[in-house]
Amino acid sequence: MDWTPIWLSIKLSFITTCILLVIGLPIAYWLSLKSSWPKLVLEVLITMPLVLPPSVLGFYLLLAFSPQNALGRWLHDVFDVTLVFSFSGLLIASIIYSLPFMINPVKSAFAQLPRSMSEASYTMGKSRSQTLFHILVPNIRSSIITAAVLTFAHTLGEFGVVLMIGGNIPGVTRVASIAIYDSVESMDYAGANKYSLVLFSITFIIVMAVFILNRSLVKSPLE
């Protein structure tokens, strides 16, 4: 069995989760503050990947990243970067696709914290960022872990967007879900079964670990 697709899937999921942790926390915090029309529009855009068929998102990203179009051409001309059929393109698509899995649970957790908790910190002379990292984030730790696991597991199982943006290039964009599809296409059910079993096991272990870590704090990682 070729382990490269599994390794590639784990690598993609890990990097996506790390990047979303860094950019997702401040965005979720900002969205949890007083609502406004621009925030509402942004929230809708962030939530779209939850309801949009992955192929639709993949198709538009493919168009956007294509060197034939403005953004893709600009990236190619200025940075010499081609996102279509590359791991970088796959990564950006995964980040966009998994945004709601990171941001929505974290935003809800921030919103549920009593406002007076932040206010108490402000009256103690602490800035917004000090309050965010020293007071708020530690108190939504379980939600952050849950969001990170959901993001990781969701990226691990990604198919439609990956296929549209990355195609099926061995060692570059051929992740586990594509390898399963490929094996089934070529009637290699034993191969598909091996990849599926590995993905199932990894996901099961991760979700189990979250249940154990958070058993006193949350009832289910999906809540």
Added chain:
Amino acid sequence: MIQVEIRKRINTYDGFHQLEINTTFAFHRVTQVLGDSGVGKTTLLKVIAGLASVDAGSINFGDETWLDSESHIFLAPQQRGVGFVFQDYALFPHLTVREHLLYGSNDNGYVQRLLSMGRMEEFAGHRPGQMSGGQQQRLAILRALATKPRLLLMDEPFSALDMNLKGLLIAELKQLIMEMKMTCLVVTHQPFDAGDFADESYKMKEWG
């Protein structure tokens, strides 16, 4: 003295009301702010602390302008040097009692004094979830003092304390306030709650 002249439309259980306050509070004194539930006592404290906005008005703390809606001056809560005891305590669940105080002060001696004043030494390593309501309320008071504020704003600070402990705490708190030349506003809906503590009283008007 602290000059407060504010107007703010506030939403209460029976609709919108206009909160209008035009008063002064003496420096280095404890003023009891009285008024019925929903009259806007907590809102007044939050406006003074910079945690709530107003429709129009000004707040001057001596020569300092904290708020002036006409000149668009709004000093952030972090810059006002205010300590605030919240009605819901607003404690930090992940921090121990000592960590709460150290969050506002690096002065270990002062932190120790606060712990002693609040009879909290033996709970110094406890988190809020491990403490009774009365202990949590004491911690909320001590935390507000940790930054050595110029102005201490307290929202129903003694409601969960038993009479014996309240008497002891009030006496020592008053001594600390006088020693540190703090000004203190205490909101309460029961005049006897802060009776021994307050030097002055300010009664908030009912809605017109």
